[in-house]
Amino acid sequence: MNGMIKYGYLIPLLPLIGFLINGLGRNFLSKKISSTIGSGVLILSFVCSLLVFNQVTKPGFNTQVLFLFDFIKTAGLDIPFALQFDQLSALFLLIITGIGSLIHIYSAAYMHEETEQHYARYFAYLNLFVFFMLILVLGSSYVTMFIGWEGVGLSSYLLIGYWFSNNNYNNAAKKAFVMNRIGDLGFLLAIFWMLSQFGVITYTGVFAEASTMPLSAITGITLLLFIGAMGKSAQIPLYTWLPDAMAGPTPVSALIHAATMVTAGIYMIARSNIMFSLAPVSQNLVAIIGIATALLAATIALKQNDIKKVLAYSTVSQLGLMFLALGVGSYTAGVFHVMTHAFFKALLFLGAGSVIHAMHHEQDIYKMGGLRKKLPITHITFLIGCLAIAGIPPFAGFFSKDEILTAALEKNVVYYLLGLLTSLMTAFYMFRMYFLTFHGNFRGTEEQYHHVHESPAAMTMPLMVLALLSIVGGWVGIPTVFAEDAHRLSSFLAPVFTGVHHEAKAEHLSHSLELSLMAGVVVLIIVSIFAAKSMFAKEGLTAEKSSSFGKLLENKWYVDELYDKIIVQPINHIASFFSRIIDNKIIDATVNGVGKLVQFSSRQMRLLQSGQVGSYVLIMVVSIIIFFIFQMFWKI
Amino acid sequence: MFAAVDNFPALLIWLPLFGGLFSFFLKNAQQSKTNAIIFSASSLIVVLVSLFFSGKEHFLLNQVSYQWLTSIGSNFGLILDGLTRTMALLTAIVFFLVFLLIPAEQYKDANRFFALMLLTQCGLYGVFMATDALVFYLFWELALIPVYFLASIWGGEKRIRATFKFFIYTFVGSLFMLLAILYMYNKTNGASFSLMSFFNLNNTASEQYWLFFAFFIAFAIKMPLFPLHTWQPEAYEQSPTPVTLVLSSVMVKMGLFGMLRWVLPLFPLAVKYFNTSIIIVASIGIVYASLVAIYQDNIKRLIAYSSIAHIGLMAIGILTFKQIAVEGVLLQMFNHGINIAALWIVAYMIEKQTGITAISQLGGLARRAPVLAIFMVIASLANVALPLTNAFIGEFMIFNGIYQFNWMVAAFAGLSIIFSAVYTLNMIKNVFYGEERTALHSFADIKGVQILVFVVLTALILLVGFYPAPFFKMFSDSVGLILTKYNS
Amino acid sequence: MPINYYIFLSVCLFSIGIVGVLTRRNAIIIFMCIELMLNAVNLLLVAFSRMHHAAAYALDNSTLVGSEAQIFVFFIMVVAAAEVTVGLAIIVMLYRNIHSVDINFLNRLKH
Known part of the structure; x- marks a missing residue:
């Protein structure tokens, strides 16, 4: 690990910093400052990319992985958060940060009609995008x-x-x-x-x-x-x-x-x-x-x-x-x-x-x-x-x-x-x-x-x-x-x-x-x-x-309409069917049904309770007699 | 019987219990709010301090077993291990933030409101820390009862019906669990309720099958798992939003936690026997709940169904009994608590100001309340498990475990990843974006302590999403312990 | 006297009590019938107590075996007295409220 690659984390970090500054400061940054920050971090990042690229083009360069920290490391899973620098990622770095810088500069003028807040929000989003794009190509x-x-x-x-x-x-x-x-x-x-x-x-x-x-x-x-x-x-x-x-x-x-x-x-x-x-x-x-x-x-x-x-x-x-x-x-x-x-x-x-x-x-x-x-x-x-x-x-x-x-x-x-x-x-x-x-x-x-x-x-x-x-x-x-x-x-x-199979070149x-x-x-x-x-x-x-x-x-071959017909609408229909019929009419109704069943049977049981003292006593006596009879014939 | 309070678990139980009981005697609403904040803050501090004393050498600080009902062999056993620490941290954070957020005058009889909330917190700590089945059951119900009162006193229009259903449903479930607990108690050598003695029982396969189901029903209703979920949208809709927040952020984790603490270690044969069929039902439930969420117009019901889908995924993760998945579940339990809390707070802010919960009647709030919109977007992105948010780590690990278990289940349940994007973005779009409605012109943005609450939640979302390692360090060993019977 | 006589007498008294409770509607009479049943039981207790005691006494003249049952009788009598007090008070209150002691009017429990 040497040269610029040692500091390679700066390349994605700079746009992230730009995102944070513009995102958090969107209420007090003037347009000039937010566009300067937004483009500035990217230009810096482009300069870093150039340095990295320069290092990568040197003869005898081997792929280098810059380990940052353990992202998920537990239970046999080991996913490091590391950046990989090689020819492919270096090329993409240049494209992303280079064109990104140009577009940031362009945006500063293009978006001038926006209010300060939204202007800063725009640059924040743009920087966030570049950050993620750089993570995408740099990830190892x-x-x-x-x-x-x-x-x-x-x-x-x-x-x-x-x-x-x-x-x-x-x-x-x-x-x-x-x-x-x-x-x-x-x-x-x-x-x-x-x-x-x-x-x-x-x-x-x-x-x-x-x-x-x-x-x-x-x-x-x-x-x-x-x-x-x-x-x-x-x-x-x-x-x-x-x-x-x-x-x-x-x-x-x-x-x-x-x-x-x-x-x-x-x-x-x-x-x-x-x-x-x-x-x-x-x-x-x-x-x-x-x-x-x-x-x-x-x-x-x-x-x-x-x-x-x-x-x-x-x-x-x-x-x-x-x-x-x-x-x-x-x-x-x-x-x-x-x-x-x-x-x-x-x-x-x-x-x-x-x-x-x-x-x-x-x-x-x-x-x-x-x-x-x-x-x-x-x-x-x-x-x-x-x-x-x-x-x-x-x-x-x-x-x-x-x-x-x-x-x-x-x-x-x-x-x-x-x-x-x-x-x-x-x-x-x-x-x-x-x-x-x-x-x-x-x-x-x-x-x-x-x-x-x-x-x-x-x-x-x-x-x-x-x-x-x-x-x-x-x-x-x-x-x-x-x-x-x-x-x-x-x-x-x-x-x-x-x-690539080189023999195909034959x-x-x-x-x-x-x-x-x-x-x-x-x-x-x-x-x-x-x-x-x-x-x-x-x-x-x-x-x-x-x-x-x-x-x-x-009409673009009506593909959008086709997707709407065969995917979006059926899903909406299924969703509404699930919600209205299955959830309400079947599952919930079953749950409520159990409750209603209990209520219904208690209402029936309540009829036994007439309130007549005489009937209670009668039931008591009859029960005792039945109990005695049982006792007599089936020695429990 | 309760000797000195010189250890973390006892402190965690006593602080909210005492604070709750004390709150009943307060007259002034502001006082009761301050009281609640003080007690929840101190329990948060206890949890945070306990994080630094987690080693084996601090064994005495993290585990207690008071003499309690000695005549029937129950000890007041509590433990603060990796599993518990994660959940206690969540409980402490969520309650503290909720207390910070609720204005004292929001609910009448504020002293009782805060008192019941604190008692709920006590019950939750108890559930998470109990190592004795009877104590576990006691706290399980203790956490339920205050919530019942909270919802049925301060809830919405149809609160009586909804809370009654919620109470009966979960209560019936827990009775099965009690039955299983008593059965195992009678089998133990020398009549004991402790987890260890249950663990040492050699239950036969057929015994384990029904014991598993008795526990599982209680937990599945609590989570809730499809198709036992219908109490939830109703209860969430009708409860006052802070209570809903506590319910969905912390209380539903009781079910998952019960699976981890009791079901996985105690019934390995049954888990291995039934997991495939339950996983199939649960994965259908995930897709089902996601689809139903797409259809919902009420913001609270939408979040409820989204939560059902996410919890279903965690349940599947547990039942795969893969170390990676279970660790993912534990992390995700914490993450989901944080994320859904943030979503509920947004819903609460909207409902408090406008009185509207129907998505179709809202719109364009981002113009009036940009800060709230930003937090909402972050919370939503966490809800759809975008990388670098906390939920990504958890769901990634869970899906990874599920994939190892069966790739088809992973692919099918993965559909929920797509659907979650659909309903979450729909919600953002219809609530915050689009044309501003004239009725909402007076909508004010969040400020002061509300922003603070969101900043804390957002920080947790991003920090855990970026660097989850401390969590793994915290609970890896404990997860390994509960899976010992599966690895041999 | 053989124990059978006492048993028959008790059964008769008890049955009269039951029939009275079942057939009469006047609360006071029902009350008296309940007393009758209690006393039938008392009589039986005393009779058996005497019988057992006599059997034990024949072997050992210092024994008290069998006489405990008579304590039950006192116990029952005390409880019965208490019950009568409460019961009569209830009946008096009833009469004040509905001007009747007919139990068929007392079906409020139904509702």
């Missing part, structure tokens, strides 16, 4: 990960419902929490299974023994873990909370629901790569669910008119691609895409936030248009984001997406084709949104148009930084077709992904095929961008009239 055991896992769910709940006067937002917050909890139950069961199977729960302990365990157990554990990932990372069937989660403030959507929290599922599977690699069934399921989600969400995104909803479905779709990467065994590609996606999706969300801010909380892209002149910086950065997500070289998204597609092709051509289709749709709907927002004529009211203004520097600065990252971020993973050993991320992460695609496929994909993407341009960059556009299939997409 699945339990520690679970602490962060549920913690980020909590902060997400608090931030989605940040404007708590609006009950729709509260419902969205509740939905997010409950759906995450469904996944969490899977995660929890996986933890218990691991505890009973391995007896330990730390990564090192579990992974060391994973290969000696029966396949069924490994498969079961990984499937349960994947259920957890489904909830957190919004995969089929638990994805519907994420679009609703857009109810939160836009910077929150950028940080939590695009860049960091939703990638926790990918982190978890990447972290457990040793187990997943041992369980082909689970891996295939991850890939199938991933590609299905990617495709489904992309189709829905084609028809959404709310700028944040488009981005939300695009996030779901991109997460699906990441799961595809994990499922086909290319963990590096998955994590690589997490990183580049964090850059450009945060950028897009913040850009959308800038647009929404300029438009005074208008989110319908059909009421925008032609904003490129009024919002030049937002426009350029947003375009860069769109190009990055569409996968145009040399923007960041190109490299990571290409790596995923290549890995998918190596595994199964169907994955590749569906992945390609998703990419094309992504390019199409992203540019549909881009053209509708920034090109064509303005479709809002006159008054709105006059008020449109470029956002302050605190908001555009993060945009520019993220735009830069969206351009260069992919250069750490240049595929081997261009240059040998240029994939620095892959070699960096190699110590973590020891579970059947690599030939370089010429890979290059021609790459070129073909890029051409197709450019074609779909131009298709979007021809359809949506026109003057005088009005909201589309949808065909019946379009309606289906607009």
